[in-house]
Every structure is written in C-alpha cells, then in structure tokens.
Amino acid sequence: MFKHFHLTKLQWKGILKWALYSFCLLLVLLVQTVISAKAPWFGIKPSLVPIYLVCVAIREGPEKGGFFALGGTVFWCLSGADYGNLSVGVVTVCAVLSAVACRAVLTQGLISTALCCFVTLLLNETIIFVFKLILTPIAPGNFWRILLPGAVLSMLFCPISYVLVRAVSRTGGNHGL
C-alpha cells in the first residue's frame, strides 16, 4: 500500500519547512505567554503572534500563507487568547490581504512587511478594544495609553520575525507543498 506513497526530496523539504513554521509559531506563542506577558515591557504586553503569521503569509503567498494564518489563529484562539475568536477573522483576513498587497502593490521587503504587520496589529487590537469598551468597564483613554504604544512596542519583534521566516522559507523553498 505504501509503495505508491513516495515523496521526492523536494517535497520532503516542503514538509520540513511547514513543520519549522509550526514549531516557530509554538515558540512565538510560548515567548508571548511565558516571558513577555509575565514581565510586561513598560507595563504593556506585546502581541507577537499576529506579526509572525503576517510575515509567513507575505512570504508564502495568500493561499498557503493564508491557510497557515487561519490554522495559526485558530490554534492561538484555542490556547486561551483573550477575544481570540475575533483574531481568527481579523488576523487571517489581514494576512491574506497583506500577502496580496505585497505581491500586487508593495514588495516582500522588511518595510512593506512591517507596514502590513502594523496595520494588522492595530486593526486586531482596535476591534478587540471596541468590544471590550462595549462589554466591560474599560477607560477609552487606554487606546492612546496602552493600545497604540503596545502596537509600536510589538513592532520591535517584526525584524526578528521577518528574518526567522525568511530563513525557514529558504530551508524548504517552494516545491508544491
């Protein structure tokens, strides 16, 4: 039965690449919840997962990258992320649109990636903030005091994520997987 199940070396490389992407997602999630959330920077907890997912989507394209972003956000949501259900929709849509924009209008360089990551972060956090504003006693001034600085602070992770994703993508290349 398994005689016909043959993968070429290039396909194995593709599998390795997506396994590495998934492993890096796990690492980013652990860094976000175990390290940076325990000791917030200037009292603000950065959001790293959306940045990583957008970087992967831009590198791998709207189809494969978008599908990875969908899976990644569902995993993030199920790991207990606050209002993670909203992030599933917002981050995935932003990741897909970022990948499309970087191919059609922008480039896949660091500046374009950073721009897309910042827009995604800002949109995701703003939508969560609006829901919190409606459902819980939260001060509107926190938009300027916590949300915006938080998005800017999170962007410090963008170059690291960009380099990491580029390194992983080079290990596998684009071989149909």
Added chain:
Amino acid sequence: MKKYITGRTRLILVLAVLAAMLLTIFAVVRANTGPGESLVQTLLSPFRAAASGLIRQAERYYDYVFKYESLQAENQALQARIIEMEEDVRSADSLQRENERLHQLLGLTEEHEDYKLASAYIVSWDASNWKSAFTIGKGTNSGINTGMVAITEYGQVVGLVTAAGPNWATVTTVLDSALKINASVASTGYNGIVEGALATGSEGLLRMNYLPTDSVLRNNDQVLTTGSTVYPRGLIIGYITDADFDETGVAKYALLSPAADLDDLEQVFVITEYENQ
C-alpha cells in the same frame, strides 16, 4: 490585483469569517471549556511548564550571579527584622491568649482548619493588555476545578479558577474587572463589592464599591472576604489606599492595593475543599 485573489484565497477568507463566527457562538453558548480549547491547552501545558521551568532556572542563575551582594544586604536586613518580629511574637502571644479567651467566651470556632489546598506553579500569563489571568500547571487531575479560589501561602486572594483541563487551569486574578467579590473592611465591618480596576485608569488596584455614604475609611485598613459559596470567609483581599464618593454621589468607593504581590507570583495554592460557614 485581481489575479492574486483566486478561488482558494476567497475560500480561506470565507473560512476565516465562518471560523470566527462559530468560535464566538461556542464561546457565548457553552458554560465551560470546549473540547478544542481543552485539547490545545492540554497539549500546550507540558511545553508551557518546561518553558516556565527554564525561565525560573535562568532567573535563579541571574540572581545568583548579579544579585549576590544585594541578597547579602537583604539577608542582614531580614535577620534584623526577625529579631524585631520575635519580640512582636512574644507580645502577640499574650494578645493571642487573650483573644482565645474572648473566642471561647463568644463561642466562636477557629477558622481555616478545614481548607484542603492544591499547590501549583504558574506556567504562563495571558498576553492581553485587557485581561489579568494566568495558567497553572495542574488541573482536574489534581482536584482543581472551575470556581475554586487561588490564594498565596499567606492566605491572600490571588483569583478564581475560571477554566480547567486535566493538566492545566486558568486563574483570573483579582485585578481583572470580571471578578466580583463580597468583602468587608476588617476594622469597621463595612460591606461592599470588590472588583478589579484593570484598564479603568487605576491599573494594579482594586475597587471596593457600594460602601455606605457615612463610612469612615482609613488608609491601610484590611479588606477581607465576607464568605460566599465561592470565596471562604476571612481571606485577605487588599489594603485601602484611597476613598471617595462614587459617580452617583450616594455611595462611597475605596481603592485597594491587592494583598498578593501578583508581579512576583510563582506558585499559588488552590482551595479545593472548605466548609462553607
């Protein structure tokens, strides 16, 4: 741009919106943790425990290398404090004996002997700026379930278990505005409801609402749980730092600093059983 938005891309966008809607519906409808969330949290728990263990080891090594002199100074200061406290204990002993006599007179029973505790280490913190919660590395396998109270070794309230799986549990801390605790001021007996002031402009503090208009509140007054089906009686919630009239002008509120030092928390104790008095 249209050539990049293929049928598959549209499918992913539709799936993302559908998944978000379904997860929202599940979150609203179900009372407890869903199977998907439980599975992911159970799978993640060993990784989180390993990562937080590594971080703890690294912190200890860092402290050993870089904080040796300050630890030595702290040790000397603590020794001096122990001598002072020993004197306090001697005077407290006589007060305790008097207190015990009064207890006997009033027919009161000793409290807190009925607690059954499960200790657990914190393995990860919620990364949201709008929520104060953490995950511990023990769950239903160790007798920890939702609705149980987490405290420190000094009997200070840390929070409430709001979700639990076989080897993990989420504790929402007292700082989160979702938690509401019936409480009273220890010295005067005024009752109120304590809730977290996270993201309301008083970060790191608690707010005790619905205090009587004529209540006299002093700084550093201790606030304790009054006892309910969830919170045992007499646990320390915090200390009053400020007080004022609320928005209505007919009741007072007090701001409290939490008794538990949530910033340096590593381990908590979950009360798995107690006699409701």
